[in-house]
Amino acid sequence: MSWQNEIDELKKRKKLAKSLGGKEKVLRQHKANRNTIRERINLFFDSNSFQEFGMLSGHSNYKETGELETFTPSNSIIGHGLVNGKSVAFYGDDFTVRGGASDASIWEKMIAAEMLANEYEMPLIRFIEGTGGGGSVKSLEKQGSTYVPFNPGWDKVIENLSKIPVVSLALGPVAGLGAARLVSSHYSIMIKKLSQIFVAGPPLVEKIGEKLTKEELGGSEIHGTNGVIDDVAENEIEAMEMAKKFLSFMPNSIHSIPTKNKTNDTLKRRDDFLMSIIPKNKRESYDILPIINSVVDRDSFFEIGKKYGLSVITGLARLNGYPIIVLANNPQVYGGGWTANSCKKIIKIIDLAQVFHFPVLNFVDNPGFIIGRNAEKDGTIKYGAKALASIYQFKNPMCSIILRKVFGVAGAAHTNHMNFKFRFAWPSADTGSLPFEGGIEAAYKSEIHEAKNPELFIKEIHNKLNLLTSPFRTAEKFLLENIIDPRDTRKEVCIWIKLAYKRLKVGYSTFGFRP
Numbered sequence: 001m002s003w004q005n006e007i008d009e010l011k012k013r014k015k016l017a018k019s020l021g022g023k024e025k026v027l028r029q030h031k032a033n034r035n036t037i038r039e040r041i042n043l044f045f046d047s048n049s050f051q052e053f054g055m056l057s058g059h060s061n062y063k064e065t066g067e068l069e070t071f072t073p074s075n076s077i078i079g080h081g082l083v084n085g086k087s088v089a090f091y092g093d094d095f096t097v098r099g100g101a102s103d104a105s106i107w108e109k110m111i112a113a114e115m116l117a118n119e120y121e122m123p124l125i126r127f128i129e130g131t132g133g134g135g136s137v138k139s140l141e142k143q144g145s146t147y148v149p150f151n152p153g154w155d156k157v158i159e160n161l162s163k164i165p166v167v168s169l170a171l172g173p174v175a176g177l178g179a180a181r182l183v184s185s186h187y188s189i190m191i192k193k194l195s196q197i198f199v200a201g202p203p204l205v206e207k208i209g210e211k212l213t214k215e216e217l218g219g220s221e222i223h224g225t226n227g228v229i230d231d232v233a234e235n236e237i238e239a240m241e242m243a244k245k246f247l248s249f250m251p252n253s254i255h256s257i258p259t260k261n262k263t264n265d266t267l268k269r270r271d272d273f274l275m276s277i278i279p280k281n282k283r284e285s286y287d288i289l290p291i292i293n294s295v296v297d298r299d300s301f302f303e304i305g306k307k308y309g310l311s312v313i314t315g316l317a318r319l320n321g322y323p324i325i326v327l328a329n330n331p332q333v334y335g336g337g338w339t340a341n342s343c344k345k346i347i348k349i350i351d352l353a354q355v356f357h358f359p360v361l362n363f364v365d366n367p368g369f370i371i372g373r374n375a376e377k378d379g380t381i382k383y384g385a386k387a388l389a390s391i392y393q394f395k396n397p398m399c400s401i402i403l404r405k406v407f408g409v410a411g412a413a414h415t416n417h418m419n420f421k422f423r424f425a426w427p428s429a430d431t432g433s434l435p436f437e438g439g440i441e442a443a444y445k446s447e448i449h450e451a452k453n454p455e456l457f458i459k460e461i462h463n464k465l466n467l468l469t470s471p472f473r474t475a476e477k478f479l480l481e482n483i484i485d486p487r488d489t490r491k492e493v494c495i496w497i498k499l500a501y502k503r504l505k506v507g508y509s510t511f512g513f514r515p
Contacts, residue, residue, distance in 0.1 A: 009068075010056075017055050017073040021096030029096055034172055034194060035236055037077050037094045040127055044240050050081035050090070053116075057106050072097060074106045075130075078113040080122065083244055086252070089117035092127035095172055111153030114160055121253035123165040125243065128182050129172035151177060157184050162355055162512035165250040167243045170195040170229070171236060173214055183228055184515040186352055187246045187304065189239045190229045192220045197228060225307045227344055232307065245302050249316040249323045250356060255506050257357055258323035265297045267320060267494045274486035278404055278428045285331045288313060291403070292328055292363060295319075295490045301326065309345035311337055311370070319361070319497040325353040328363035331404070337370045338410040340378035343387035350390040351513045359397040359500040361493060362415065368408030388413045393511055397500035399423065399493055402471075402480070406431040424482045424492055429471040431480075 020026055020036055029036055035043065041050050058073040075097030080089045091113035117124035160166055161184065168185040173196045182188055182197065190197060198205075198218035205217060215221075224232035233239035251258050271294040277286055292301055296317035303315040311333040315326045327349060329336030338346075353360050369375065369384050391398075391413050400414045400423040411431070415421055448454045474480045484492060 013056050013068070013071065016071045017058065020073065020094055021075070021098075025096035032172070032194075034095070034129075036096060037092045037127065037129075040092065040171065040236065040240075041077065041081075041090070043237065044125070044127075044243075045081035045083060045088075045090075046085065050079055052077060052079040053112065054078060054106070054109050057109065074109060076106070076109045078109050078116070080116060080120075083125075083247060086247060087120075087122045088247070089113055089120070089122050089124045090127075091124070093129045093178070095129045098130075107152040111156060114153050114156035117164050117166075118156055118160055121164060121255060123167065123247055123250060123252065124160060125247075126166070126168040126181065126185070127171055128168055128174050128178050129170070130174065130178060151180075157181060158515075161186070161515060162254070162508065164253045165247065165356065167246060169239050169243060170197055171239070173197075173201065173218075175199065175201050186250075186513065187231075187243070188229050189231050189233050189242055190220055190224060191233050191235060191239055192224075194235075195220065197223050227305075227308045227341060230305050230308075246304075246316070249302070249318075254355060254357070254508060257501070257504050257506060260321045260323075260501075261318065263297045263300075263318065263321040265320075267491055269298075269490055270487040272487065274489070277486075278426070280428075282404070282430065285335070287332065288328050288330050288336075288363060288365070288403075292317070292326060295361075295363075295401070295493060296324070296326065297321065304349065305345050309339065309342035311335075311339055312342035312345055314345055314349040316358075317361075320494045322497045322501055323358060324497065325349055325358040325360045326363070327360055329365040331365050334370050335367045336365045336405065337367045338380070338384055338387065339370045339375065340380045340383040343380070343383035346387045347383075347390045347514065350387075350394055351511075353396060354394055354511065355509045355513045357396060357504045357506065359399070359497060359504070360394070362398060362400040364400050364402045364406055364411070364414040365404040366407065366411040366414065367405045368410045384410060392416050392418075395510060397422065397496075397503055399496045399500070401489060401493070402426065402429045402431070404428050404430050421481060422496055423480075424484045424489065425471050425475075425480045426486050426489075427471060427483060429474075429480065429483070431471070431474060 018038065020038065026036055054074065058071055060068060061070045063069050073094070075094040077092045077094060078090060080087060082088070091110055113124065166185045167187045168182045168189075170182055170188070170190040172194060174182055175198050179197050179199065193215065196214040196218040202212055202214055202217055205212060220229070220232045223229045231242060233242055249258060274291065274294060277291060279286060292313070296319055300318040301315055302317065303313060305314055311330050313326070313328040313330050317324055317326050327346065350360070352358070369380050388409070394416065398415050400421075402414070402423060402425040405411065406414060406429070415423060471480055471483055475483050
């Protein structure tokens with residue numbers, strides 16, 4: 001009456017599943033300096049917390065007696081576990097079985113992982129390696145027929161972007177549908193020299209006359225800088241730590257508010273270097289990162305997209321323990337002006353803030369849109385208009401710190417002016433339709449021509465206009481709500497964030513996340 005034989009069979013099949021694609025394929029994975037999927041699970045999840053579904057799924061051959069002869073496990077692993085105590089759903093490709101090609105897997109497992117995250121409202125982590133949804137020509141011979149392509153579970157992939165946090169790591173070469181799933185995430189990471197991403201790999205690309213290595217076609221120098229991937233890690237461990245850091249800021253789903261943490265940083269901290277960090281010479285630049293790090297909780301800023309859209313800096317941080325989205329102009333690149341790529345970067349971070357209920361702290365030094373032929377070829381005004389739309393659609397609280405320049409259409413988008421404007425200006429604020437320095441010669445052309453000393457006349461006009469553009473004059477007309485001592489910025493925004501979190505409402509956003 002005992003079921004011992006069946007339990008023994010269960011143990012045997014689990015052992016076969018853990019062997020992945022076999023010793024030879026595992027050795028090949030290690031020689032490529034890549035961990036196996038099961039090794040990655042052990043590295044990523046809290047100890048002994050991972051619970052697997054579908055471990056016994058795969059492809060089997062049986063003897064005539066009905067006894068199992070051979071077993072190849074499915075080349076994907078799904079389940080859930082704890083990451084720093086937080087429940088997280090998981091999907092991972094096994095490259096040791098047919099290079100992660102979906103025709104060697106059971107695609108229902110991928111859908112099941114998306115459904116688990118969706119229905120139980122927990123973040124989803126994807127470890128992607130291989131086609132992760134693409135096929136192999138070998139399958140035609142094996143199946144004896146072809147099929148009409150479809151994208152398994154894509155409705156859930158898109159739905160999840162507007163419901164639960166999704167993080168994807170490229171841990172090797174990724175192509176086809178696997179690449180599409182990789183970028184359909186809130187945060188994506190690839191590894192320098194080990195990860196490559198492409199629609200189709202080098203053998204197919206060579207058919208159109210381009211002979212390239214995997215790295216030349218889709219390495220981190222390409223996709224780490226063009227916005228396809230958010231960030232590039234040096235190795236698998238660093239990629240996992242970056243994913244964990246991102247998750248630490250995120251709520252479990254749109255039905256909860258980002259969680260406040262305890263902080264040892266004081267609200268009263270005042271950094272004296274803020275008094276002189278912005279040069280009085282408007283043509284001189286400065287580093288924005290020390291300002292951000294001074295205002296937010298110490299060591300809390302987590303930058304996203306370091307190598308892309310460089311004139312804008314985006315990321316996550318905390319204020320008095322409250323999670324926030326940070327948006328900042330970078331005056332060291334194009335003076336902080338908006339490019340087509342920086343506008344795309346803005347849209348993504350604002351979508352993230354809207355969907356997951358983050359307030360936004362905006363550090364403003366914006367001379368406007370970048371101009372010139374290349375800017376026009378890049379479609380800057382088109383993507384600029386999209387960035388404007390994202391900011392004006394944004395419904396959560398936003399606080400703007402006007403550090404220096406606010407000019408033109410792009411500068412005007414530092415906040416939605418139709419809402420109550422929670423903003424603070426430093427004495428260095430310089431606002432208007434355009435910088436007056438560049439317009440004196442055009443506006444006073446006839447006067448300059450008639451002047452006895454044109455250079456002296458220009459200097460006198462410059463000094464006069466410089467007085468008129470003082471932020472104190474602007475504040476007199478209530479066109480600036482507050483001018484503050486730069487050292488008080490942290491105190492002021494920590495008061496704001498407490499009010500901001502009282503305004504947040506859970507649930508679906510008025511618009512979803514755009515991949």
